[in-house]
Amino acid sequence: DTAVSQTPKYLVTQMGNDKSIKCEQNLGHDTMYWYKQDSKKFLKIMFSYNNKELIINETVPNRFSPKSPDKAHLNLHINSLELGDSAVYFCASSQNGEIGGYTFGSGTRLTVV
């Protein structure tokens, strides 16, 4: 069973479109994250949810909107896609109170053309 699963794995779309990426974890973790990894491999946090509550909202354009219907799911919706949004987006989860790092999903490679 996949611990953190993301869909889709690849996403190619035109500028101006709206797209969503879904993430689900079956680890029972309390906290979920969205990270963006650019072409230079730098992983930067975008959002973090703890038990469906938004707790980290880094400097991200308003076009990005996360939604967490329950603590096992964290989706990312992106409006009016721009060329600079092209990157790999990783979902991750962790358990509060445990020093164990994150479990990452397999990533979604978004290409905006």
Next chain:
Amino acid sequence: QKEVEQNSGPLSVPEGAIASLNCTYSDRGSQSFFWYRQYSGKSPELIMFIYSNGDKEDGRFTAQLNKASQYVSLLIRDSQPSDSATYLCAVDSGGYQKVTFGTGTKLQVIP
């Protein structure tokens, strides 16, 4: 701004040698430190974490932490070609487990 710095590499070592990867961090309040391995086109995978000064060993991997000097390192003994990957250092400054990642060091193990 909290920063985590790594040499981007590539670091090339011959098979069987010890690979030494280093990381420095700016936030003195940092509490937990992680090493992730990321193969090309794959997601980061946690290989080690450490939170006390000193060494922590797991198989061929040893993580070393020196909070006074604000650095953490990863040693890989008997390096194998399968160890060739990008190694990401990550630092947790507490709170809701917000972790800051370094830009990674690319390791190449030459057969």
